[in-house]
Structure formats: structure tokens, C-alpha cells
Amino acid sequence: NDQTELLRRKLEIYVKGKLVPDPILSFSSCNLPLQLLQNLAAAGYDMPTPVQMQAIPTALGGKSLLASANTGSGKTASYLVSIVSRCADFRLQHSSEYRKPLAMVLTPTRELCIQVEDQAKLLGKGLPFKTALVVGGDAMAGQLYRIQQGVELIVGTPGRLIDLLIKHDIGLDELMIFVLDEVDCMLQRGFRDQVMQIFRALSQPQVLMYSATITQEIEKMGSSIAKDMVIVSIGEPNK
Ligand code: ADP
Numbered sequence: 001n002d003q004t005e006l007l008r009r010k011l012e013i014y015v016k017g018k019l020v021p022d023p024i025l026s027f028s029s030c031n032l033p034l035q036l037l038q039n040l041a042a043a044g045y046d047m048p049t050p051v052q053m054q055a056i057p058t059a060l061g062g063k064s065l066l067a068s069a070n071t072g073s074g075k076t077a078s079y080l081v082s083i084v085s086r087c088a089d090f091r092l093q094h095s096s097e098y099r100k101p102l103a104m105v106l107t108p109t110r111e112l113c114i115q116v117e118d119q120a121k122l123l124g125k126g127l128p129f130k131t132a133l134v135v136g137g138d139a140m141a142g143q144l145y146r147i148q149q150g151v152e153l154i155v156g157t158p159g160r161l162i163d164l165l166i167k168h169d170i171g172l173d174e175l176m177i178f179v180l181d182e183v184d185c186m187l188q189r190g191f192r193d194q195v196m197q198i199f200r201a202l203s204q205p206q207v208l209m210y211s212a213t214i215t216q217e218i219e220k221m222g223s224s225i226a227k228d229m230v231i232v233s234i235g236e237p238n239k
């Protein structure tokens with residue numbers, strides 16, 4: 001409707017795709033677990049940033065998306081909020097003895113993975129939400145053990161994840177959300193085949209892709225791994 005269009009124009013939110021939900025104006029407007037709302041407030045996140053306004057309701061609705069927004073605009077929380085919320089809801093509805101991973105975030109570097117995991121822990125505090133880091137530089141045995149103890153989210157680099165997957169069955173059949181953060185950088189570093197190899201070990205997860213710019217190559221990769229991808233760009237698209 002007109003009001004949504006005006007709001008998007010004002011915030012420079014550009015969207016492409018079918019059945020894209022309206023942007024949210026506050027975190028409390030999309031039925032998140034109360035504990036998550038408290039964690040967001042404790043982190044000082046009073047208002048969602050533009051990419052969060054559009055990406056959170058889109059991802060919560062189960063749609064795959066490809067998003068671009070400037071550095072420092074809150075892209076991490078724009079996928080972690082829906083991950084924490086959906087994982088916590090899932091655990092409350094399905095009690096099972098062994099908790100298989102429900103979400104995975106791939107980033108190009110160990111340092112980025114550490115930052116993402118730190119933010120995930122902050123947002124998941126007090127909820128059934130555990131994380132595992134799968135990156136080089138630490139022993140794989142410890143990483144494997146942690147996953148086997150039951151986690152909701154795995155954050156890792158493609159290389160180390162492949163090493164782990166080749167040697168061990170970590171039960172990825174319940175994984176519902178697959179995030180590729182800094183896709184442009186991952187492609188530049190030549191991680192494409194490894195990312196695709198990991199994707200093929202999953203059973204049709206929702207895909208959330210983030211990139212500084214949306215190139216044709218990235219759009220093509222997106223449509224090859226997800227149906228009806230919504231594209232969200234903040235600021236002038238492809239400038
Ligand atoms: P990027 O878009 O580059 O991935 P980040 O997700 O790393 O950006 O976020 C940049 C900074 O903004 C982080 O320090 C994060 O804690 C903070 N931040 C994210 N969302 C909000 C928000 N809604 N309100 C206030 N600060 C936020």
C-alpha cells in the first residue's frame with residue numbers, strides 16, 4: 001500500500017520479489033520471544049536499522065533473501081534475530097534428546113565468525129540457544145564435541161566446515177536456515193565450490209545471503225539455491 005511505499009522510500013529500502021512483508025518499525029511488532037526482546041534492549045538496540053526493518057519480517061516468514069547494505073548497518077542482527085527466534089520456538093515445540101543444528105552461518109574469515117558468534121550468544125542469552133564455532137586455528141575435536149552436545153547454530157568458515165563434514169556426520173538434516181554473510185568476499189576468496197558442497201549436505205533450507213554489492217553472479221547463485229528469493233537493498237541498489 002501507499003504508506004508502506006512512502007516508508008520504504010524514506011528509509012531507502014528497495015525490495016524485489018513476491019509477497020514481501022511490510023518493514024517493521026520496532027522489534028516488538030513481530031512476535032519475538034520476550035527474552036529476545038529483553039536481550040535486544042540490554043544490547044542497546046532500541047530501534048531496528050533499515051536493513052533489520054525489512055530483513056527480519058522477511059526471514060521470520062520463512063522466505064529466502066539476498067540483502068545488501070553498508071558496513072556497520074546491522075546486517076548481523078538482521079539475520080540473527082530471526083535465527084534466535086525460530087530456533088527457540090522450534091525447541092519449545094519439539095523436545096528431543098539430541099539437539100541437531102538448526103541454523104548455520106558461513107563467513108569468509110575466522111575473525112568475522114567470532115564476531116557473529118559473540119552477537120549470537122548475546123541475543124540468545126536465557127533461551128534454548130547454543131552456538132558452535134567451526135573455524136581453523138582451534139582443534140576440530142573440541143568443535144565436534146560441542147556440536148555433539150547439542151547446538152542450535154553453527155558459525156564457521158567454509159574450509160573448516162568441509163573438513164569437519166568429510167570426516168564426521170554431524171546430522172544436518174534438521175537444519176532450516178543457511179546464512180552466507182559477506183558472499184562477495186567469499187566468492188573473491190574462491191570459496192564458491194566449498195559453499196555449494198556444504199549447501200548440498202542440507203535439505204532445502206531457507207537461504208539468507210548478504211553482500212556489499214549485488215552482482216549478477218551473486219543473484220544467479222542465489223536463485224540456484226533458493227526459490228522466490230526476496231532482494232533487499234538499502235540505499236541506491238547496485239550503485
Ligand atoms: P554490518 O552491517 O557491517 O554487518 P554489524 O551487524 O556488525 O554491521 O553491526 C554494526 C554495529 O551496530 C554493531 O556494533 C552492532 O552491535 C550495532 N547494532 C546493530 N543493530 C543495532 C540496532 N538496531 N541498534 C543499535 N546498534 C545496533
Ligand code: MG
Pocket residue numbers: 075076181
Ligand atoms: Mg557484517
